[in-house]
Amino acid sequence: MNKFFSNFLFSLLITLSMNGLDIVYHLATNWTVHLNYVAIKLTVIFLSIFLISQFIGKGKEQGIVASILGPFMFYIYYFSAVPTLNREVFWLDEQFFFIFLHFFVMLVSYFAALNFLDSKTDYLRKLSFVLLTSVSSIALYAIFLMAQWRFLGLDEETAASLMTFTVITPSILSFIPAAIMTLFWPKNRLCRSLVTSLISAFLVFFLTKELIYLIFAFIIVNLIFLIVFNYNTHSSTSNIFTKRSWLVLAIITLIIGSFYQFIPRKTIKSIAEFLIFDFVIFGYRIRQNDIILVSTILLIISLVSVYKIYKLKS
Secondary structure (H helix, E strand, O other): OOOOHHHHHHHHHHHHHHHHHHHHHHHHHHOOOOHHHEEEEHHHHHHHHHHHHHHHHHHHHHHHHHHHHHHHHHHHHHHHHHOOOOOOOOOOOOOOHHHHHHHHHHHHHHHHHHHHHHOHHHHHHHHHHHHHHHHHHHHHHHHHHHHHHHOOOHHHHHHHHHHOOOHHHHHHHHHHHHHHHOOOOOOOHHHHHHHHHHHHHHHHHHHHOOHEEEHHHHHHHHHHHHOOOOOOOOOOOOOOOOHHHHHHHHHHHHHHHHHHHHHOHHHHHHHHHHHOOOOEEOOOOOOHHHHHHHHHHHHHHHHHHHHHHHHHHH
């Protein structure tokens, strides 16, 4: 399989699994989950894992580094960004302790992805399979609900108030049992995917009485199975730059990324308004938080470049 595609699937699976665990925890403990929050977290976590996988490799050390880098950069973004919800009403995870929660669920997801393919212990492979398939499906189910509300025209605060643990309970009670049941039959991957998706879909329909949820459950479980059965953990990395080039890239992205992250918010707003706040791309008006996201991505590139330099020296 193409290395880029395999790394893409590997990173996507971990990102979805991590976010699924995070969403379940947030909603079970009455913290807010909304579409913008999830979209940013998906972007930051995915890029952290993918860049390390693509240019440094996959493994235990890379998993620990990615699990630190992703949550830390998400915290940096959330600390710097302009709130899109009333934080006196909605409890969000800009609190520092959430870095440790995100670090933990990323570790769980990353090592589940490694253990499913590489572990010599049968129960670890089965446990990893259940976690990756069911929790990733829960994440996609939650994203579908939030996207549906956005499509229906609900404002962000209304949608955030609707996103509760009760809303995702049908997915938890459907995807996890279905994944456990299909551990034992059949062995064929296609049959396994179809059986799991059918069981999941009908359980979701039984609990929600909504045909659209049945259809979507069937689709997302098959999609997750496609990802699970097509990634690998081989670490053939890309060496497109010399050590000096990586150093130059690290310095440039650090300077630009840090500039937009750490100067006063009022200054950023003035720069943004002067440069691109009146610039519209395909009907989308560039916002201050978009600049913060770009600067966060640049910092991710910088830190991955530093890690690459370290690996080239060792």
